[in-house]
Amino acid sequence: MLFVAVYDFRQRRVPNWLVLAGAAVALAALALGMQPFGIEWSTALTGAAVGFGALLLLYAVGLMGAGDVKFAGALGLWVGLQALLPIWVVASLLAGLHSALWLALQRWPVAPRLSLMLLGRSSAASNGAAPATARRRIVPYAAYLSLATAAWMVWGRQG
Template sequence: MKADIVLLLWLLFVTVYDFRERRAPNWLVLAGAATALAALVFGMQPFEIDWTSALLGAGVGFGFLLLFYAFGLMGAGDVKFAGALGLWVGLSALALIWIGASLMASAHSLLWLALKRWPFFPRLALLLAGPSRTPESGTPTHRPRIIPYAAYLALATAAWMVWGRQS
């Protein structure tokens, strides 16, 4: 199986999981990172990047989003996913992918805020807000994650794979 198909499947799994649960689980992130490393070892990397670019992509992807996590603006799964994604696409593609993902996340947020304020479509607002994480005691355990950022990173990566690499 070609490595780009494996990457697309991984991106699909991350997208679906993050939209449904608002988290990117460690097992899914590690599976993507291990597959990216295997593709590098066996010379099957779909974007023909070298080890340096892949490791820089992982480090910058993880490190940059770690700042957002430190301020409570992002979940840890999003940060780890960005690091694993950097192993796949390398450093040069990350900026374009981040811009695309951030635009989608901004649109999600603005639509959710508008629907929350003007509830014309209450089901859509609930869908955008994600699953409820309130325990039976009624007090939330942590701040809810409204934006599935790992999913938007995955979608932006898939779009980059289809349209962004054509030169």
């Protein structure tokens, strides 16, 4: 999750190799009976399917990147559907705050380029000129999914 957060915050993308590694380790943990959150195969597969499927709809209408979708599916393998729902809510609130701050900073008169660079860097913007058809990724949603999952691991599982 740390690598996903760093990649997504810095480059606004999540590499396929990282998502596949996370999914493979989740499947191995399930197969070996070493799943750290005590969920079963059916719960893990349901979480993966719902995580991937729900965000796939957002990707289809252009509201989300493909890496976010794939990461949500891999995350569902780890935590299952029951935990995935509150994680989504927290991640969506964080992403909403990010978006609101980005919109406010567009009108900020003090160092607007610096503030927008910190909040709105996209992989295309950091690698040079963006192609005319490239959609700018402003919100690192997979990073916020990672942060929300870390919070769930610390506070959400108690009780």
